[in-house]
Amino acid sequence: MSLFNLFKRELIKQFIRFCLVGLASATLTYLVYIIFLKFFNINYLISATLGVISGVFLGFWFNRNLTFNSKKRISITIPKYFLVYAISWAFNMVALKFLVETEKFNPIISNLLIIPIIALINFFGIKIFAFQNKKW
Numbered sequence: 001m002s003l004f005n006l007f008k009r010e011l012i013k014q015f016i017r018f019c020l021v022g023l024a025s026a027t028l029t030y031l032v033y034i035i036f037l038k039f040f041n042i043n044y045l046i047s048a049t050l051g052v053i054s055g056v057f058l059g060f061w062f063n064r065n066l067t068f069n070s071k072k073r074i075s076i077t078i079p080k081y082f083l084v085y086a087i088s089w090a091f092n093m094v095a096l097k098f099l100v101e102t103e104k105f106n107p108i109i110s111n112l113l114i115i116p117i118i119a120l121i122n123f124f125g126i127k128i129f130a131f132q133n134k135k136w
Contacts, residue, residue, distance in 0.1 A: 014067055014068065014127065014133070015123060017066055017067040018063065018067045018119075018123050018126075018127075019119070021059055021062040021063050021066065021067055022059065022119050022122070022123075024058065024059075024062070025055035025056070025058050025059040025062075026055060026115055026119075028051075028054050028055050028058055029051040029052055029054060029055030030051060030111065030112075030115075031051075032047075032050055032051040032054045032055075033047045033048050033050070033051035033111060034047075034108070036050050036051070037107070037108075044096070044100065044107040045093060045096065045097065048092065048093070048096060048111060049089070049093070052085070052089050052092065056081075056082065056085045060078065060081055063081075063126060063131075064077065064081075064131065068126070068127065068131040068133040070131040070133065072131065072132070077130050077131055080129050080130040081126060081130040081131075083129075083130075084121075084122060084125035084126050084129055084130055085122065087121070087125065088118045088121045088122050088125070091117075091118065091121065092114055092118055095110075095114050095117070096110055096111060096114060099113065099114075
């Protein structure tokens with residue numbers, strides 16, 4: 001087996017683990033979003049932000065320990081991790097606002113449409129920048 005195939009296999013394994021963690025985080029994010037939006041009648045942008053924050057905290061621990069097996073100090077990785085999520089959150093808010101207010105999409109459907117794009121931004125940002133895991 002070539003070195004390239006080993007790196008490719010490792011990247012696929014990491015991405016699968018990241019997706020599983022992301023699924024758990026996205027589920028929590030979406031549940032928090034729905035709860036605040038529907039049960040507490042809080043603005044959709046604030047509800048989405050609260051959802052993202054909850055998902056980020058869950059995802060950090062799992063991604064650090066399971067996906068990327070990072071041994072770097074938390075004091076170094078957590079600010080970078082949150083910066084990646086801050087950038088994806090900003091993209092999320094702009095895209096959500098555009099879909100809801102300009103294109104007149106339903107806020108719940110709009111948030112679901114954005115999640116796959118956010119997942120790719122987060123995977124590569126966290127892998128390369130936060131945990132500096134450059135295994136391909």
